Amino acid sequence: MIYLSMTLSKIFKYTLLAIFNALIVYAVPLALTFESWFFLSLILVIGILVNIVYFTDRFQPMKWILPGMIFMLSFVVFPAVYNTYVSFTNWSTGHILTKTQAIGVLEDRVFTPDDQKGLEFEMYILQDIDLNFYYVANLDSENILFGKAVSDNEIFSTSYATHEPSLFIDGEFSTPDGYYQLSGKEQIANSTTLQELSLVIDKNTRAQLYKISVFGASTGRLTSTSQLYTYDEMNDALFNNATNTLCPVVKDNFECEGKEIEPGWRVYVGGENYSKLFSSQRIRGPLGVVTKWTFQFALLSVIFSFAVGLLLSMILNKDGLKFQRIYRAVFILPYAIPAFVSALVWKGLLNPDYGVINSWLGPLYEMLDIEPVKWLKTKESARSAVLLVNTWLGFPYMFLITTGALQSIPKELIEAAKVDGATGIQSFWRITFPLLMVSISPLLIGSFAFNFNNFTLIFLLSGGGPPIIGSEVSVGWTDILISFTYKLAISGGRGNLFGLASSVTIIIFALVLIISAISFRYTKRLERIYGNI
Amino acid sequence: METSKFYNWVKEYGWRHLIALMFVTFAIYPILFVATNSIADFANLTNSKLIPDGLTLKHYKLLSSDPLVPYFKWLYNTYKVALIAAFFNVFLGTLAAYAFSRLQFKGRRASLLTLVIVQMFPSFLAFVAIYLLFFQISDIAPFMGLGTHIGLILVYLGGSIGFNSWLIKGFMDTISPSLDEAAKVDGATDFQIFRRIIAPLSRPILVVIFVITFIGIYSDFILAAIFLKDKNLWTVAVGINTVFIDDFNADWGVIAASSVIAATPIAVLFIFFQKQITGGLTAGSVKG
Numbered sequence: 085m086i087y088l089s090m091t092l093s094k095i096f097k098y099t100l101l102a103i104f105n106a107l108i109v110y111a112v113p114l115a116l117t118f119e120s121w122f123f124l125s126l127i128l129v130i131g132i133l134v135n136i137v138y139f140t141d142r143f144q145p146m147k148w149i150l151p152g153m154i155f156m157l158s159f160v161v162f163p164a165v166y167n168t169y170v171s172f173t174n175w176s177t178g179h180i181l182t183k184t185q186a187i188g189v190l191e192d193r194v195f196t197p198d199d200q201k202g203l204e205f206e207m208y209i210l211q212d213i214d215l216n217f218y219y220v221a222n223l224d225s226e227n228i229l230f231g232k233a234v235s236d237n238e239i240f241s242t243s244y245a246t247h248e249p250s251l252f253i254d255g256e257f258s259t260p261d262g263y264y265q266l267s268g269k270e271q272i273a274n275s276t277t278l279q280e281l282s283l284v285i286d287k288n289t290r291a292q293l294y295k296i297s298v299f300g301a302s303t304g305r306l307t308s309t310s311q312l313y314t315y316d317e318m319n320d321a322l323f324n325n326a327t328n329t330l331c332p333v334v335k336d337n338f339e340c341e342g343k344e345i346e347p348g349w350r351v352y353v354g355g356e357n358y359s360k361l362f363s364s365q366r367i368r369g370p371l372g373v374v375t376k377w378t379f380q381f382a383l384l385s386v387i388f389s390f391a392v393g394l395l396l397s398m399i400l401n402k403d404g405l406k407f408q409r410i411y412r413a414v415f416i417l418p419y420a421i422p423a424f425v426s427a428l429v430w431k432g433l434l435n436p437d438y439g440v441i442n443s444w445l446g447p448l449y450e451m452l453d454i455e456p457v458k459w460l461k462t463k464e465s466a467r468s469a470v471l472l473v474n475t476w477l478g479f480p481y482m483f484l485i486t487t488g489a490l491q492s493i494p495k496e497l498i499e500a501a502k503v504d505g506a507t508g509i510q511s512f513w514r515i516t517f518p519l520l521m522v523s524i525s526p527l528l529i530g531s532f533a534f535n536f537n538n539f540t541l542i543f544l545l546s547g548g549g550p551p552i553i554g555s556e557v558s559v560g561w562t563d564i565l566i567s568f569t570y571k572l573a574i575s576g577g578r579g580n581l582f583g584l585a586s587s588v589t590i591i592i593f594a595l596v597l598i599i600s601a602i603s604f605r606y607t608k609r610l611e612r613i614y615g616n617i
Numbered sequence: 618m619e620t621s622k623f624y625n626w627v628k629e630y631g632w633r634h635l636i637a638l639m640f641v642t643f644a645i646y647p648i649l650f651v652a653t654n655s656i657a658d659f660a661n662l663t664n665s666k667l668i669p670d671g672l673t674l675k676h677y678k679l680l681s682s683d684p685l686v687p688y689f690k691w692l693y694n695t696y697k698v699a700l701i702a703a704f705f706n707v708f709l710g711t712l713a714a715y716a717f718s719r720l721q722f723k724g725r726r727a728s729l730l731t732l733v734i735v736q737m738f739p740s741f742l743a744f745v746a747i748y749l750l751f752f753q754i755s756d757i758a759p760f761m762g763l764g765t766h767i768g769l770i771l772v773y774l775g776g777s778i779g780f781n782s783w784l785i786k787g788f789m790d791t792i793s794p795s796l797d798e799a800a801k802v803d804g805a806t807d808f809q810i811f812r813r814i815i816a817p818l819s820r821p822i823l824v825v826i827f828v829i830t831f832i833g834i835y836s837d838f839i840l841a842a843i844f845l846k847d848k849n850l851w852t853v854a855v856g857i858n859t860v861f862i863d864d865f866n867a868d869w870g871v872i873a874a875s876s877v878i879a880a881t882p883i884a885v886l887f888i889f890f891q892k893q894i895t896g897g898l899t900a901g902s903v904k905g
Binding site for chain 2: 115118123569
């Protein structure tokens with residue numbers, strides 16, 4: 085029985101390993117084709133590690149650790165390294181592809197030579213019930229071509245025209261069922277549309293309407309398309325077949341007569357992104373604003389929520405107070421709700437025109453005779469709103485941890501101070517508060533670090549807005565570094581500036597490292613970790 | 618006599634109740650507002666009444682029938698992704714924790730320290746690199762590339778495995794080694810010790826870690842937002858953002874109903890496990 089189960093587990097193990105190795109073998113040539121060197125190295129490292137660990141008995145503990153480690157390496161450590169690499173490239177919209185891929189795209193482009201005076205022939209224009217246009221080109225008796233007329237951007241996706249001899253009965257054109265034939269007048273009325281359409285005959289040839297005739301059949305003409313660019317490997321340049329010019333490589337694009345050809349490709353640009361961050365005034369200014377606000381936001385969030393949390397736990401820390409349990413239960417509630425829901429609800433409540441907050445404050449505005457606050461629409465109101473909501477989100481956590489810490493402070497200490505004549509305020513600031521900070525400060529630093537990157541709140545509540553006018557990149561007054569990075573990379577409206585965004589990420593990494601170092605230094609955390617090892 | 622008694626009560630307790638009630642209002646108002654609006658006949662943003670004039674379930678019905686807002690599809694996606702990712706997260710974390718807790722090997726201290734240092738940086742910080750990495754994976758293996766749930770699950774797996782195995786290891790260290798030594802004497806293999814002794818005894822911590830990881834993934838916005846482009850594959854966090862339009866014309870009742878459905882299970886789970894989640898376990902980190 086035991087022997088059998090051993091064999092089964094062996095079979096299971098080798099099956100899994102076989103599947104794994106098959107996947108690796110499948111992925112390597114693909115990674116080669118797409119020139120993802122980083123990806124290739126990742127696959128190879130993981131493949132070799134897995135095979136060594138599971139086919140030998142020398143690394144027993146690794147058999148337990150490796151599965152988890154692979155995920156951590158691939159999706160936490162590796163992205164961090166990759167991020168550093170990206171920050172030294174020009175990776176952005178227009179420079180997404182590798183050079184080989186970009187050349188491939190460019191070589192697919194076509195043009196119609198001007199001197200291409202093709203054969204002329206009879207042409208009939210039809211329309212189906214959905215008002216799509218169809219052409220019939222009567223080239224000769226062997227080529228009576230019929231098909232849908234398409235615009236230029238559909239040329240490569242449509243099917244070729246087919247030979248339909250049945251359309252002519254005794255040399256006379258007859259309209260097929262389900263179609264309507266356009267008269268000359270109707271063709272003139274639709275001429276602007278018809279000019280744009282063509283009947284695709286094969287990869288390089290199409291038929292277009294040339295002359296509209298009011299009596300009898302109109303005339304069509306064949307045009308052929310040719311390859312626009314040919315890559316010249318010798319000179320590492322692109323040859324433009326339309327203008328007969330050579331377009332040399334300028335950094336990360338081909339340039340034809342001083343004009344950049346899109347798309348370019350991604351290249352290593354050294355510290356260009358970093359120098360852009362710190363030298364270009366229209367980026368440096370906003371970056372400075374964002375960095376300063378990130379620190380202010382994280383610090384003030386911790387201070388406000390800590391103040392409220394501590395106040396509440398002090399108030400409830402009283403023997404014989406009624407309804408304690410109800411109060412505690414209610415105070416935890418904001419913490420229990422997913423932050424993405426709370427942020428959106430608050431956004432609704434704060435709406436300056438229809439929101440409840442302003443309709444509540446209405447009498448106050450009238451009394452003071454002031455304009456209603458345009459919540460989230462101005463710099464100050466947006467920043468206050470973000471802090472208000474984050475206090476709401478954060479005070480329950482502070483309430484919980486300060487409650488715990490307060491209860492662990494010996495009552496005798498406070499009693500002794502009272503005997504010595506200390507007032508309540510004195511004993512709070514001299515005894516309770518310092519003792520509290522000993523156990524709570526690491527948690528406060530943790531909370532600071534969390535809010536430093538509190539993307540969900542900022543993005544869903546204010547979207548980083550209102551925008552900072554005059555900045556080269558899209559950025560707002562409540563943007564923190566991580567949401568600024570998001571706008572640069574994903575949703576800024578100026579394309580995807582992956583390279584630049586990655587360089588901002590590196591700054592965040594550095595700041596998080598500093599915060600963690602401080603937290604390790606000023607708390608006993610590191611010792612505790614060593615003790616645990 | 619009576620007045621001085623009342624005065625004493627105010628001085629001792631009354632002012633505490635006053636401040637506590639102020640913050641009860643602050644804490645609970647937005648929650649009650651959404652809850653009542655979701656069942657109010659005339660729901661709108663300006664309505665500051667907490668007790669609605671007429672009760673109805675029509676907003677919930679509307680939410681389930683609007684083909685442009687596949688809300689329950691999003692909900693299903695969220696639970697699917699979060700449950701699978703949390704399960705494998707805990708499973709792989711437990712395996713690693715066993716090695717760190719019970720096996721002696723070179724580089725154990727170093728790797729544990731590496732875990733702590735790596736986990737200082739939230740995994741979403743490098744979201745640009747994750748995006749580009751999966752952008753390329755899409756070419757090579759489309760089934761796990763950008764815009765797929767498998768890809769997203771993989772990212773979530775990496776995200777907190779280090780932290781989780783650290784916590785599980787801490788718990789396993791408290792299980793007396795005499796148990797597995799006795800088993801070893803009887804000829805049990807490492808795997809048998811793990812399966813029969815250590816894993817079952819660690820169940821309390823595994824449940825808690827599973828819940829924390831589940832809530833974390835459920836609430837994630839940034840990774841899901843950059844990953845999922847297809848409306849039908851969105852998670853609730855991504856989808857609900859598009860339902861929420863704080864416009865006068867927006868159907869606030871439906872918006873409120875969607876919030877209630879998204880928040881209630883998590884809130885219940887959280888309150889149920891609140892002691893374990895906040896009690897020392899997450900020291901230094903805050904729920905996201």
